[in-house]
Amino acid sequence: MTILDTPTTGQSVDSPLITIRGLVKYFGDAPLYDGFDLDIARGRIISVFGPNGCGKSTLINMMAGLIPIDGGEILFGGKTRRETRIGYVFQNYREALFPWMRTRDNIAYPLKLMGWSKARVEARVEELVASFGIGFDLNRYPYELSGGQQQTASIMRALAPGPEVVLLDEPFSALDFEMTLFIREKLQQVFMETGTTMMLVSHDLEEAVYLADEVLLLTKRPTQVAEVVRFDAARPRDLDTLSAPAFIEAKRHSLEVFQREVRK
Amino acid sequence: MSADMTDPAPLAAPPDAGSIRALPSRAQARRRAARERAVGLLLPVVGAVALFVIWALVAQMKLITPILLPGPIPVLATLVQGLAGGKLMMDFAVTVLRTLEAFAISAVIGMPLGVLLGSNEKAYRSVEFLIDFFRSTPASAMIPLFLLIFGVSDFNKVAIAAFGAVLIVIFNSAYGVMNARKQRIMAARVMGASGWRVFRDVLIWESLQPSFVGLRTAVSMALVVVVVAEMFIGSTNGLGHAILDAQQVLNVKLMYAAILATGILGYLLNILFLYAERRIVHWSGR
Numbered sequence: 037m038t039i040l041d042t043p044t045t046g047q048s049v050d051s052p053l054i055t056i057r058g059l060v061k062y063f064g065d066a067p068l069y070d071g072f073d074l075d076i077a078r079g080r081i082i083s084v085f086g087p088n089g090c091g092k093s094t095l096i097n098m099m100a101g102l103i104p105i106d107g108g109e110i111l112f113g114g115k116t117r118r119e120t121r122i123g124y125v126f127q128n129y130r131e132a133l134f135p136w137m138r139t140r141d142n143i144a145y146p147l148k149l150m151g152w153s154k155a156r157v158e159a160r161v162e163e164l165v166a167s168f169g170i171g172f173d174l175n176r177y178p179y180e181l182s183g184g185q186q187q188t189a190s191i192m193r194a195l196a197p198g199p200e201v202v203l204l205d206e207p208f209s210a211l212d213f214e215m216t217l218f219i220r221e222k223l224q225q226v227f228m229e230t231g232t233t234m235m236l237v238s239h240d241l242e243e244a245v246y247l248a249d250e251v252l253l254l255t256k257r258p259t260q261v262a263e264v265v266r267f268d269a270a271r272p273r274d275l276d277t278l279s280a281p282a283f284i285e286a287k288r289h290s291l292e293v294f295q296r297e298v299r300k
Numbered sequence: 301m302s303a304d305m306t307d308p309a310p311l312a313a314p315p316d317a318g319s320i321r322a323l324p325s326r327a328q329a330r331r332r333a334a335r336e337r338a339v340g341l342l343l344p345v346v347g348a349v350a351l352f353v354i355w356a357l358v359a360q361m362k363l364i365t366p367i368l369l370p371g372p373i374p375v376l377a378t379l380v381q382g383l384a385g386g387k388l389m390m391d392f393a394v395t396v397l398r399t400l401e402a403f404a405i406s407a408v409i410g411m412p413l414g415v416l417l418g419s420n421e422k423a424y425r426s427v428e429f430l431i432d433f434f435r436s437t438p439a440s441a442m443i444p445l446f447l448l449i450f451g452v453s454d455f456n457k458v459a460i461a462a463f464g465a466v467l468i469v470i471f472n473s474a475y476g477v478m479n480a481r482k483q484r485i486m487a488a489r490v491m492g493a494s495g496w497r498v499f500r501d502v503l504i505w506e507s508l509q510p511s512f513v514g515l516r517t518a519v520s521m522a523l524v525v526v527v528v529a530e531m532f533i534g535s536t537n538g539l540g541h542a543i544l545d546a547q548q549v550l551n552v553k554l555m556y557a558a559i560l561a562t563g564i565l566g567y568l569l570n571i572l573f574l575y576a577e578r579r580i581v582h583w584s585g586r
C-alpha cells in the first residue's frame with residue numbers, strides 16, 4: 037500500500053471518472069443548470085472557475101449528493117453517488133470539523149463510520165500524519181488549532197478513507213497567505229503520491245491554473261461549460277511554474293474566456 | 301546590514317522632548333497590570349458593599365422603621381445562625397431538594413423529548429403552539445389546578461415546578477437541534493453517516509449548548525415555582541414557608557434572612573450550571 041490509499045477500481049485509466057449528463061437544477065423558477073454535460077478524467081486536478089453565483093458550489097454539492105438534482109444524472113465510473121467514496125473539503129473549516137471531538141477523532145470519523153477496527157483506524161491516521169508531516173498535536177480540539185491547521189485536518193479527514201474523488205469548495209478562501217501556500221503544496225504532494233482525482237473551486241485564477249491539469253471555466257446562469265483549458269506543466273510545480281510561458285498563456289487565455297463570459 | 305545598525309544613535313526620543321511621553325518601563329507595566337487585575341477582582345463586590353453600607357446607614361438613622369428594616373448585621377447573624385444548623389438550614393435543604401427533584405424530572409423528560417421533536421420539524425411545528433402557550437402561562441396560575449389533581453401533597457410542589465421547567469427545556473433542546481449548523485450535518489452526510497449517525501454524532505452535540513441554556517433557565521424557574529408553592533400550598537417547611545411564616549409573626553430579621561438564603565440558593569444554582577456548561581460544552585463560543 038502506498039502512503040495514502042490509492043482507490044482501486046477495475047475501470048481503465050482512460051474512461052472518464054465523472055460523467056454528468058443533462059443535469060438540471062432549478063431554484064424557484066430560475067434555471068441554474070438546464071442540460072449541463074461534463075466529463076472529468078481520472079487522476080486529474082480540475083479547477084472550477086466562473087462568475088459569482090454561477091453555481092460552482094451548487095455543482096459540487098450536487099456531485100457530493102448534498103443537494104438533490106432536478107434532472108439528468110451524475111455517475112462516477114458508472115457508479116451512483118451511494119456506491120462512491122467522496123471526500124469533501126469545505127471553505128468554512130470552523131463549521132466543518134466537530135468541535136466536540138479531538139482533532140484525531142475528527143480525522144478518524146469517516147473510518148469509524150465505515151466500521152474499521154480500532155487498530156486499523158489508528159494505523160491509517162498515523163499514515164496520514166506521516167504523509168502530511170504535520171507538526172501540531174492531534175489530541176487538541178479543533179478550536180485550539182490555527183485556521184490553517186484546522187483546514188489541514190479537514191483535508192486529512194477527507195482523504196482518510198482513500199476517496200475516489202475529493203471535492204474542495206474554495207478551501208483556501210478563509211486562510212491567510214502563508215497557510216494557503218503551505219496547504220496548496222500539501223495538496224499537490226498528496227495528489228502526486230496518490231493520483232486522487234480532485235475538483236477544486238477557486239476564485240483565484242492564478243491558483244486555479246497553478247494547481248490544475250484542467251481549468252473548467254463556467255458561463256453565467258443558466259450555466260454551461262464555457263471552455264476547458266488544459267495546463268500540462270510537470271509536477272511538482274513551484275515558483276518557476278508561475279513565470280513559465282505555458283502558465284502565463286493558460287492564465288491569459290482563461291482570463292479572456294472569463295471576461296468574455298462575464299460581459300455577455 | 302546597513303551601517304546605522306552599528307551606530308549607537310538613541311532609539312528613544314531624548315528625555316527632554318517635551319510633548320512626547322516616555323514609554324513606561326517594564327516594571328511599571330507589570331505593576332499596572334497587577335493593579336488592573338486587582339481592580340478587576342474587586343469590582344464585582346463594589347455594588348454589594350455599597351448596598352450593605354446604604355442599608356446600614358438607612359437602618360442606623362431609622363429612615364425606615366426598624367420593624368420593617370432591621371440593620372444588616374443582625375440579619376446576617378440570623379442568616380448564619382439559621383444556616384449553621386438552625387431551622388433555616390432544614391428549610392434550605394428542603395427547598396434545594398424539591399427544586400432539584402423538579403429540575404431532574406424536567407431534564408429527564410424535556411431533553412430527549414426536545415431533541416426528538418427538534419429532529420423532526422413537522423412534529424415540532426405540530427406541538428409548537430401548545431409549548432409556546434403553556435410556556436407563556438405563568439406556572440403559578442396552574443397551582444389551583446394542580447391542587448385539584450395532586451392535593452396538598454409534597455409532590456404537588458415538585459410536580460408544578462417540573463411542569464413549569466419542562467417546557468423551557470423542551471423548547472431550548474428542540475431549537476438547539478433545529479438550529480444545528482447545516483454544514484456540520486452536511487459534513488457528516490458526505491462521509492456516509494446514516495440518519496441515525498447524524499442524529500447521534502452531530503445533532504445531539506449541536507443541541508447541547510442551547511440545551512444548557514434551557515437547563516439553567518429551567519432550574520431558576522423550578523426554584524421560583526417551588527418557593528411560591530411553599531408559600532401557598534399548605535407547607536410546613538421550605539424557604540417559601542419560612543419567609544411567609546416569619547412575615548406573619550413579624551419576625552422581620554428572620555424574613556430577611558430567609559429571603560437572602562433564597563437569593564443565595566438561586567445564585568449558587570446559576571453559577572453551578574454555568575460552570576457545568578463550561579466544562580461539558582467546552583467548545584461553546586470558540
Ligand SMILES: Nc1ncnc2c1ncn2[C@@H]1O[C@H](COP(=O)(O)OP(=O)(O)OP(=O)(O)O)[C@@H](O)[C@H]1O
Nearest residue numbers: 063064068086087088089090091092093094095239
Ligand atoms: N438554496 C437556495 N435557494 C435559492 N437560490 C439558491 C440556493 N442556493 C443557491 N442559490 C442560487 O444559485 C446560484 C448559485 O449559487 P452557488 O452558491 O452555487 O454559486 P457559486 O458559483 O458557488 O457562487 P460564489 O462564487 O459566490 O461562491 C446563486 O445565484 C444563488 O443565489
Ligand SMILES: [Mg+2]
Nearest residue numbers: 092093094205
Ligand atoms: Mg460558492
